[in-house]
Amino acid sequence: MPKDIDPKTGPRHVAIIMDGNGRWAQQRGRPRLFGHHAGARxxxxIVSACPELDVKYLTIFAFSTENWKRTQAEVAGLMRLFRRYLEREARDLYEKGVCVRFIGDRVRLDDKLVSLMDELELRTADNDRVHLTVAxxxxxxxxVTRAAKRLAFEIEQGRLTHDDVDAETLSRFLDTHVLPDPDLVIRTSGEARISNFLLWQSAYAEYEFIDTLWPDFTKEEFARVLASYGGRERRFGAVPA
Structure with missing residues (x-):
């Protein structure tokens, strides 16, 4: 572990909005999918660096509900990339002790991709070195909408009452119910917005917006961002002692 990262003050759960693949490719005169392939590498x-950097949980934003608005060719290419990544990386992730989970709505995804996701989750379920969550x-x-619907159904079935509903109860119906909330959210590429990512879970997360495009985001820069986080004071609405 780099000497300037203290595991006692470093983030346990880091979430990353991996932005900039398309621009990275365009800067090189290549199609956007070329950048997505570089981003996958x-x-x-970054996943391999997590144990050394004492990051136990890593959540990455791979494809949003809004990304379907992109061209049909780019969306189809991304879906092929996801399938190929899972096929090629499954063994390596398992052998490195990575527990893989997926969050998001699977209904719109194709059956082959969903099958690969299910298989990888099952295969790595007992791993505990790093917990990788792919959104x-x-x-x-x-x-949150899907969670509210499930919660409403439980009330309709008589398993809960409206008096049972609080923030903790709703959290149990979120995709991330088995995960701790993120301590740090990083967005690459210079954009300073959260783009509908982990809205509930990131209520008290620290944010770091960096100019680096995702394919250029190295392990060393990751370590520098984590070290910077260690110098922040997280008060969760309280006044410093």
Whole structure:
């Protein structure tokens, strides 16, 4: 672990909005999908770096509910990339002790991709070195809406009453119910918005917006961002002692 990262003050759960693949490719005169492939290779490096950097939970934003608005060719290419990534990386993720989960609405995804997702979750379920969560066809508002529908159904069935409903109860119906809330959210590419990502869970997260495009986001820069987080004071609405 880099000497300037203290595991006692570093983030346990880091979430990343991996932005900038398309621009990275365009800067090189290549199609946008070329950048997405480079971004997928960067995911491998960052996941591999997590144990050394004492990051136990890593959540990455791979495809949003709004990304369907992109061209049909780009969406189809991304879906092929997701399938190929899962096929190629499954063994390596398992052997490195990575527990993989997926969040988001799977209804719109094709059957082959969903099958690969299910298989990888099952295969890595007992791993505990790093917990990698991939947000695929995910949107924060969509997630809360789906959670509210499930909660309403439980009330209709008489298993809950309206008096049982509080923030903790709703959290149990979110896609991330088995995960701790993120401590730090990083967005690459210079954009300073959260783009409907982990809206509920990030209520008290620290944010870091960096100019680096995702395919250029190295392990070393990741370590620098984590070290910077260690110098922040998180008060969760309280006054410093």
């Amino acid at each position: 960067r995911v491998r490096e 695929l066809n995910y949107g924060g508002r969509d997630e």
